[in-house]
Structures are given as structure tokens and as C-alpha cells.
Amino acid sequence: MTRKSLTSARTVLACGCLHGIYRDEVAVASLLKLRDDLKPDVCLFLGDGLDTSSFRAGASGNREEGVSSDADAAAFSAFIRELRPRALYMGNHEARVYRLRSHPRDIVATAARWVVDSIEALAREVGAVVVPYTGALDAQGWRSIGGVAFGHGVVFGENAPRDHAEALGCDVIHAHTHRLASQPARTLARLRGVSVGCLAAIPALEYAAGRRATMAWEAGCAVIRYGEGQRCHEIELRTLAATRRETVCPLA
Ligand SMILES: [Fe+2]
Numbered sequence: 001m002t003r004k005s006l007t008s009a010r011t012v013l014a015c016g017c018l019h020g021i022y023r024d025e026v027a028v029a030s031l032l033k034l035r036d037d038l039k040p041d042v043c044l045f046l047g048d049g050l051d052t053s054s055f056r057a058g059a060s061g062n063r064e065e066g067v068s069s070d071a072d073a074a075a076f077s078a079f080i081r082e083l084r085p086r087a088l089y090m091g092n093h094e095a096r097v098y099r100l101r102s103h104p105r106d107i108v109a110t111a112a113r114w115v116v117d118s119i120e121a122l123a124r125e126v127g128a129v130v131v132p133y134t135g136a137l138d139a140q141g142w143r144s145i146g147g148v149a150f151g152h153g154v155v156f157g158e159n160a161p162r163d164h165a166e167a168l169g170c171d172v173i174h175a176h177t178h179r180l181a182s183q184p185a186r187t188l189a190r191l192r193g194v195s196v197g198c199l200a201a202i203p204a205l206e207y208a209a210g211r212r213a214t215m216a217w218e219a220g221c222a223v224i225r226y227g228e229g230q231r232c233h234e235i236e237l238r239t240l241a242a243t244r245r246e247t248v249c250p251l252a
Pocket residue numbers: 017018019048091176177178198
């Protein structure tokens with residue numbers, strides 16, 4: 001794959017939400033085949049590469065507490081070495097271990113530092129910039145290519161794509177919601193928010209079993225194409241779970 005600078009990219013492949021140990025092998029294989037076929041200039045991984053299950057506050061005393069951080073990191077690392085993204089975003093699942101580096105229990109802080117160090121070493125190895133997860137605090141978690149903002153995502157509701165576009169005031173591509181969706185913003189500027197789906201084996205994410213919204217989760221990615229002056233002229237959503245192909249929202 002060619003690795004043009006972000007400012008000269010004509011085709012960008014964006015994906016996210018692998019969730020490490022819970023990765024969906026069919027979705028991952030489909031994504032990598034698509035990458036090989038399309039040969040995008042730039043790949044962006046939009047966060048939640050790891051699941052970090054055992055670090056979750058609610059994991060204590062249940063099965064998640066025993067989920068292997070080694071296996072989580074190995075599944076994530078193998079994928080990133082294959083994808084070789086230009087930017088490696090941190091999602092809310094990675095933000096968990098970044099926060100826990102200052103936990104008062106040394107054993108927790110030491111384990112969290114090990115995970116963060118392994119993420120940052122992996123980014124150096126593949127030549128990716130690490131984009132922090134800053135949630136709703138500031139815009140540092142977003143990077144723009146040709147006026148389209150790429151980030152992990154902050155809000156999680158049914159209208160998350162629309163809400164992200166309205167919050168940032170530009171077209172937005174995000175992960176986080178695990179849905180393949182495209183929504184217009186309620187602005188005269190005719191902005192649009194797009195969520196790229198996930199690369200996780202959805203039935204394995206047991207902590208989401210009690211939410212109706214989980215039924216709408218889908219494996220997928222987005223292909224963003226730019227024309228003259230790096231003006232975005234097409235955002236194509238691709239499901240990776242079936243043979244269906246949709247072109248969702250050409251941008252005028
Ligand atoms: Fe996720």
C-alpha cells in the first residue's frame with residue numbers, strides 16, 4: 001500500500017472497534033482483502049483496538065476479570081501490523097488503561113502502563129501517529145483530511161453520527177457506535193456524520209447483551225474519496241459481514 005501524506009490522500013480507508021481478543025476473523029479478512037483491492041492512500045484505525053475487559057470497573061468478580069490482556073494485545077498487534085494504519089486512534093477502551101496508569105494500587109497501575117507502552121511501541125513499529133482519546137473535553141481526538149474530521153467518537157445514541165457532525169461543525173467519520181450509519185446534520189451547511197461499524201465478533205461482547213441497540217451492530221468500514229483540491233466527493237460505507245454493498249452518501 002502506498003503511504004501518502006494526509007494532505008495528498010485521494011482515497012482513505014477508515015475502520016475501528018476491533019476489540020482485540022474479540023476480533024471477528026471474517027470481518028478482518030474481508031477488510032484486508034478490500035484494502036488490497038482498493039489500495040487506499042491512507043488507512044486510519046479509529047480506536048477500540050483493544051477491549052481491555054479485565055480493566056473494566058465492573059469486571060471485578062465476573063468472567064471479564066479473567067480475560068487475558070496478553071491475548072487482547074496479541075490480537076490487536078497482529079491486526080495493526082497487517083493494516084499498517086497512518087493513524088492509530090485511541091478509543092474509550094484504550095482510554096481506560098491510559099487513566100489507570102495513575103491508579104493508587106501499584107499492580108493495576110503497572111499493568112495499565114504495560115498495555116499503554118505496548119500500544120505506543122506498536123505505533124512506532126508501524127509508523128502510525130497515536131491520536132489520543134479526549135472524549136468531550138476537547139477536539140484533540142479528531143484529525144481532519146480535506147475538511148472531514150476522523151475520530152473514535154464520543155456520544156453513543158441512535159443519532160450519534162448526526163450529533164457528532166453538529167458538535168464538530170463539519171463532516172465526520174467515527175467508530176464507537178458499532179453501527180454502519182450515515183445521517184445528515186441539522187445545519188444549513190448540509191453536513192453529514194458517518195459511523196463505520198465494527199470489526200468485533202458481536203456475540204462475544206457479552207457486556208452489550210442487554211441493550212436493544214446491539215441488534216443493529218454491524219461489521220463494516222468506510223471508504224472516503226477525494227477529488228481536486230482534496231475535496232471529499234464520496235463516502236462509501238461497506239458492510240464486511242455479507243455480500244451487500246451500499247454507496248450511501250455522495251457529498252455534493
Ligand atoms: Fe467499540
